[in-house]
Amino acid sequence: MTDGTNGHGTSGNGASSADESLHFGWLATDVARLMRTVFDRRVRTLGLTRPQWLALVRLSRRPGASQSELADMMEIEKAPAGRIVDRMEEKGWVERRPDPADRRVNRIYLTDRGQRVFAAILPISIDTVHDALSNLSQSDRTRLVALLSNVKSTLQALAESDPAPDIDWADEDSENSDRASPDSQAI
Numbered sequence: 420m421t422d423g424t425n426g427h428g429t430s431g432n433g434a435s436s437a438d439e440s441l442h443f444g445w446l447a448t449d450v451a452r453l454m455r456t457v458f459d460r461r462v463r464t465l466g467l468t469r470p471q472w473l474a475l476v477r478l479s480r481r482p483g484a485s486q487s488e489l490a491d492m493m494e495i496e497k498a499p500a501g502r503i504v505d506r507m508e509e510k511g512w513v514e515r516r517p518d519p520a521d522r523r524v525n526r527i528y529l530t531d532r533g534q535r536v537f538a539a540i541l542p543i544s545i546d547t548v549h550d551a552l553s554n555l556s557q558s559d560r561t562r563l564v565a566l567l568s569n570v571k572s573t574l575q576a577l578a579e580s581d582p583a584p585d586i587d588w589a590d591e592d593s594e595n596s597d598r599a600s601p602d603s604q605a606i
Contacts, residue, residue, distance in 0.1 A: 450551075453551075454547065454548070454551055455469060457547050457550070457551070458472075458543070458544065458547045461543050461546075461547060462540060462543055465539075465540070466510075467536070467540060470493070470495075470499075470503050471503060471506065471507055471512075472540060472544070473493050474489060474493060474500075474503050474504065474507060474513075475507075475512065475529065475533060475536065475537045475540070476537070477489060477492040477493060478513065478527055478528070478529050478533075479529060479534070479537050482528050482529065483516075483526040483527070483528055484526065484527055485518070485524050485525065485526060485527070486500055486501055486504060486525065486527065487500075489504070489527060504527055507533070510532075511530055511532045511533070512529065512530060512532055512533035512536055513527050513528065513529055513530060513533050514527070514528055514530050515527055516528060
C-alpha cells in the first residue's frame with residue numbers, strides 16, 4: 420500500500436493511519452515549540468523577544484515592507500505588529516519612512532543598529548537549528564528538510580484551495596440542547 424497501511428487502515432504496529440497523522444501533527448508542533456523555547460532562552464538576556472526577532476528577519480529579507488505587509492509576513496494582526504514596530508523603533512532598530520506613492524503608508528527599514536542586532540542574533544538562530552539537528556547525519560538532515568518542504572508545499576496548496584467542511588452546527592446544537600441537562604447548559 421502506498422499510504423503506509425496494511426490495507427485495513429492500520430500500520431503494521433496496529434496504530435491506525437489517523438493516529439499516525441495525529442502523532443505527526445503533535446510531533447511537528449512540539450518540535451517547533453521546543454525550538455522556540457531554546458531560542459528564547461538563548462536570547463533572553465539580550466533584550467530581544469521572538470516576535471522582534473521574527474520582525475528583524477522579515478525586514479532584513481524585505482526592506483521597506485509596510486506595517487500591514489509585515490503583519491502578514493509574521494502571521495499576526497496589524498495592531499500587535501504595530502506595537503512590535505513601536506518597541507523596535509524606540510530601541511533604534513527600525514525606522515518608518517513615508518511611502519512616496521501613498522502618504523497614508525509608512526515603510527519600515529532596519530537602521531544600522533537594527534542590522535547589527537540582526538547580525539549578532541543570526542548565529543544564535545543558526546546554532547539553535549544546528550544543535551537541534553546535531554544527532555542526525557548530514558544525509559538525514561537533507562532528507563528531513565526535503566520531506567518537510569514537501570509537506571509544507573502540500574499544505575500551502577491546501578491552504579489556498581481547500582474548502583471549509585460543510586457542517587451545520589446549528590442543527591447539532593438544537594439536538595443537543597433538547598437532551599442536555601439544565602446544569603450542562605450553564606457551561
